[in-house]
Amino acid sequence: MKTMDESKLREIFGEENIKTDPSDLYAFGSDASVHHAMPWAVVRPDNTRQVQQLMAYANEALIPVIPRGGGSGMCGQTVPIRGGIVLDMKHMNRILEINLPDVYCRVEPGVVDDDLNLALKPHGMFYPPTPASSRIATIGGEIANNASGVRSVKYGATRDAVLGMKVVLPNGDLVTLGAHTRVEASGYQLHKLMVGSEGTLGIVVEATLNFVPIPEYRCMGIANFDHLAHAGAAVGSIMASGAIPSMLELVDSVAIKAVNKTMNLGLKEVAASLIFEADGMVREAVDYEINKMKEICKKHQGSDITTSYDPKERARIFMGRKKLFPALSKYDDSLSSTSLADDMAVPYSRMADMAGKIHEVAKKNNIIMTAYGHCGSGCMHTKILMDTKQPEQWASARKAITEIYEFVRSVNGTTSAEHGIGLSKAASFKVEKADSLRLLQTIKQALDPNNILNPGKLMQAPDDWVTATGLRYAVNN
Amino acid sequence: MKTMDESKLREIFGEENIKTDPSDLYAFGSDASVHHAMPWAVVRPDNTRQVQQLMAYANEALIPVIPRGGGSGMCGQTVPIRGGIVLDMKHMNRILEINLPDVYCRVEPGVVDDDLNLALKPHGMFYPPTPASSRIATIGGEIANNASGVRSVKYGATRDAVLGMKVVLPNGDLVTLGAHTRVEASGYQLHKLMVGSEGTLGIVVEATLNFVPIPEYRCMGIANFDHLAHAGAAVGSIMASGAIPSMLELVDSVAIKAVNKTMNLGLKEVAASLIFEADGMVREAVDYEINKMKEICKKHQGSDITTSYDPKERARIFMGRKKLFPALSKYDDSLSSTSLADDMAVPYSRMADMAGKIHEVAKKNNIIMTAYGHCGSGCMHTKILMDTKQPEQWASARKAITEIYEFVRSVNGTTSAEHGIGLSKAASFKVEKADSLRLLQTIKQALDPNNILNPGKLMQAPDDWVTATGLRYAVNN
Numbered sequence: 001m002k003t004m005d006e007s008k009l010r011e012i013f014g015e016e017n018i019k020t021d022p023s024d025l026y027a028f029g030s031d032a033s034v035h036h037a038m039p040w041a042v043v044r045p046d047n048t049r050q051v052q053q054l055m056a057y058a059n060e061a062l063i064p065v066i067p068r069g070g071g072s073g074m075c076g077q078t079v080p081i082r083g084g085i086v087l088d089m090k091h092m093n094r095i096l097e098i099n100l101p102d103v104y105c106r107v108e109p110g111v112v113d114d115d116l117n118l119a120l121k122p123h124g125m126f127y128p129p130t131p132a133s134s135r136i137a138t139i140g141g142e143i144a145n146n147a148s149g150v151r152s153v154k155y156g157a158t159r160d161a162v163l164g165m166k167v168v169l170p171n172g173d174l175v176t177l178g179a180h181t182r183v184e185a186s187g188y189q190l191h192k193l194m195v196g197s198e199g200t201l202g203i204v205v206e207a208t209l210n211f212v213p214i215p216e217y218r219c220m221g222i223a224n225f226d227h228l229a230h231a232g233a234a235v236g237s238i239m240a241s242g243a244i245p246s247m248l249e250l251v252d253s254v255a256i257k258a259v260n261k262t263m264n265l266g267l268k269e270v271a272a273s274l275i276f277e278a279d280g281m282v283r284e285a286v287d288y289e290i291n292k293m294k295e296i297c298k299k300h301q302g303s304d305i306t307t308s309y310d311p312k313e314r315a316r317i318f319m320g321r322k323k324l325f326p327a328l329s330k331y332d333d334s335l336s337s338t339s340l341a342d343d344m345a346v347p348y349s350r351m352a353d354m355a356g357k358i359h360e361v362a363k364k365n366n367i368i369m370t371a372y373g374h375c376g377s378g379c380m381h382t383k384i385l386m387d388t389k390q391p392e393q394w395a396s397a398r399k400a401i402t403e404i405y406e407f408v409r410s411v412n413g414t415t416s417a418e419h420g421i422g423l424s425k426a427a428s429f430k431v432e433k434a435d436s437l438r439l440l441q442t443i444k445q446a447l448d449p450n451n452i453l454n455p456g457k458l459m460q461a462p463d464d465w466v467t468a469t470g471l472r473y474a475v476n477n
Numbered sequence: 478m479k480t481m482d483e484s485k486l487r488e489i490f491g492e493e494n495i496k497t498d499p500s501d502l503y504a505f506g507s508d509a510s511v512h513h514a515m516p517w518a519v520v521r522p523d524n525t526r527q528v529q530q531l532m533a534y535a536n537e538a539l540i541p542v543i544p545r546g547g548g549s550g551m552c553g554q555t556v557p558i559r560g561g562i563v564l565d566m567k568h569m570n571r572i573l574e575i576n577l578p579d580v581y582c583r584v585e586p587g588v589v590d591d592d593l594n595l596a597l598k599p600h601g602m603f604y605p606p607t608p609a610s611s612r613i614a615t616i617g618g619e620i621a622n623n624a625s626g627v628r629s630v631k632y633g634a635t636r637d638a639v640l641g642m643k644v645v646l647p648n649g650d651l652v653t654l655g656a657h658t659r660v661e662a663s664g665y666q667l668h669k670l671m672v673g674s675e676g677t678l679g680i681v682v683e684a685t686l687n688f689v690p691i692p693e694y695r696c697m698g699i700a701n702f703d704h705l706a707h708a709g710a711a712v713g714s715i716m717a718s719g720a721i722p723s724m725l726e727l728v729d730s731v732a733i734k735a736v737n738k739t740m741n742l743g744l745k746e747v748a749a750s751l752i753f754e755a756d757g758m759v760r761e762a763v764d765y766e767i768n769k770m771k772e773i774c775k776k777h778q779g780s781d782i783t784t785s786y787d788p789k790e791r792a793r794i795f796m797g798r799k800k801l802f803p804a805l806s807k808y809d810d811s812l813s814s815t816s817l818a819d820d821m822a823v824p825y826s827r828m829a830d831m832a833g834k835i836h837e838v839a840k841k842n843n844i845i846m847t848a849y850g851h852c853g854s855g856c857m858h859t860k861i862l863m864d865t866k867q868p869e870q871w872a873s874a875r876k877a878i879t880e881i882y883e884f885v886r887s888v889n890g891t892t893s894a895e896h897g898i899g900l901s902k903a904a905s906f907k908v909e910k911a912d913s914l915r916l917l918q919t920i921k922q923a924l925d926p927n928n929i930l931n932p933g934k935l936m937q938a939p940d941d942w943v944t945a946t947g948l949r950y951a952v953n954n
Contacts, residue, residue, distance in 0.1 A: 099824075100717050101713045101716070101824075102716075102825050103716055103717065146662040147662070152660050156637075157660050157662075173916075175912050177913060179822065179890075180824055180890075182630070182822075182853075182855050183623075183625050183822055183855060184894065185624070185625075185673055185820070185895045185896060185897050185898075186673075186893045186898060186902075186906055187673065187906060187917060187935045187936070188670060188673065188674055188678075188917050188935075189670070190913065190920070192666070193665060193667070193669065193670045196661075196662055196663075196664065196666050197665055236578045239578070239579075240579075242689070242690030281719075281762070282764075282765045284761035285757060285761065285762030288758055343662070347578075347657055347658060348579050348580065349578040349579050374660075376659075377658070377660040378658035378659050378660060379660055412656075412657045413658065414658055414661050416662040417660045418662045421663060432663065433653075435650075435651070436653065436654060436667065438650075439650075439667065440664060440665050440667070442924065443665060443920065443924075445923070446920060447919065447920075458664045458665075459664070
């Protein structure tokens, strides 16, 4: 590996768009994961040409380049495990076109998800893949991780919304992938491969995205369950019934207690709650879906069932779920809420077993774990609350996660539903995809022969995520 | 290239599953395209192991292998342009699992589309990507071409329905791609790359597919237009309005005349008709969509508008569209209906211009061309009616197609919406994808270094489709 030539970076980006201060580098050495590693420099491109110039230079000089969006990745996707240059894409944040007659928009990768939705709203449209981090997550980052969120059950994930893109390849070449039309059968549709590739195959510099009409009606409901298994069975029945929820969320007892404790919401502390929503242009159709889900919840011993079209009431119903993330952070001053094994997907029929397994494993390993998530998409979220100063808690977390992923794979689930693999989940990913790992590496090698684009991630990541990088926490020795 | 060792094939497949008779080889030398080339042998695997064994042998012996489903491909995807072994997948036609609670099914690639839908029907479910050729098209072939049909406007194409698959690679390795869950963010999601790769990257031996509930209500409508541009404007307005048609078809005057002539349907010979459909579980919601589309058609001077929920009446409305394909074949005994430039996609706002361009180009080049298609997905179909015995008609067709694709690209369209590229459309494909052709070839080279899997297609196809292979027609000298 050659050394980095700062003058070359200044030439491309100008002094003002380069950071090499240790404090800046420190900040860009972590994302929302547990990992930390120092980059050599952070650069902020303003246009595609600069991205191409950087890649041409880095490819020649064998310097790792790590593209980065909002930094909200949960498993170390943008942590520069092998050093190199972090490519901060947030300046490339123009919405280039909103084409209503042809129902697509073109955006730069640094556009924040909420900003895109703000721009679409006056046209009665929205971009549905939106993850919970939409206030900071960028479209580029969402593409890199095939992000999705509460509405993926009805509207799909990022990959479903991407019609095409412009991508800078590791050698600096600019290619146009995909199309501007809803259907395409023109050969290898490589834009779909780029989605979920976590910045290891190319740098998205423009994306063409689909959008959909904002529904006239949204109705939300909640049902409480005394047994996790009943809530899980209700999820399975709802999905098998042909119902079309626009949201179907599960929240377990640990999560409810956390929200009550830190937010004083006064939620009934049951084993699990299901939050369900239907949407549409016609009230009768929304009623139909909501009633169907309500009846199924009842049949599975759901109680305290309420539903509402009223925005305020809907916000109240969703409050427990919405505040969960901050609530878990404030649960106990001595505990940190870490994103580890945080978004597995399992078949609907195993959702309750999955939640039960999480509780069992947490208890056994002396850590606190929640189970919640977008059950309608098969996605189960967890957080591990632990005292990050204690080395043995990391050992427990490692053990717990290994057991959890073993279960995920045993029920035909997949390691990540919507947060990606990065560093934290590489061990399970490598076992899950064992028979295709060589193929993945072949693709990586073909597109990035010098291995400079976000190296050391996915199939290249170390098996032990605890020691893969430094940790973003002080751990007692 | 080594010569093919028939004893090796007998060893793998048994005598009864090998064809080397010239008459058999002749039949497997063409599909629904204009092309013809002779394979060296046709083999019928019964299981994955045989496919692996064949590939291991062929990869070593450098013999081309061409996987083939129903043979309904329209642009020569399965025509063995470089000879070799045709792998007839029709015996691998088991539906392995219909998992209702987890909402997926697993099928072998030789399952015929209609058969899958017959099996799903008792459960109230259907597989929506279904192309018009569903009576013979196999799931494997549909995956190879990212097939779709009249309902893609609402339900998407094959790629949207494929959750995962098992694939035999050119070297004989078996890999599992994708997942069993609705969302997945576990690294490169290569099953999406396999969809649309036309049998050049791997052989799908099992697919995991999503399905959806059969709607309780379907309502269909038709509107006539005196000007093609008005019909086109109506399509654009419908799609921009946020309406959710489950079908939106355009049929032009040439198509209407053809159907009247050969089927005696007595359709009003207007410039264009739009056929529109909405579906759903609640009648009020279907009414809402239908009325919205009706109003838009009226606003754009649509006339004779009728709509119906009645299955018989719906069949009547759709009859003209349904019978179009056979009608064009019987239009004139001296003319053949050829699939050339037959499924371009253009942005909605250019749909009318596209149809107009087709008419203009046909007239100029002395051939008959129709314009019809799934306008709601941006897909325009055409057929060229020509006297295939006359060499100058082929020259005219070549000229016409070149002009048409130039237009498609000029309006940000794409060469193929749902039939694939194969041989017939390679010239336009190569121009359209010029900046990514090297990348496509890099991927091909990485996965199939010996170039034995369906070689000579897509970016490898000759530029001149007329001379690329023999033609499936006798042409006068």
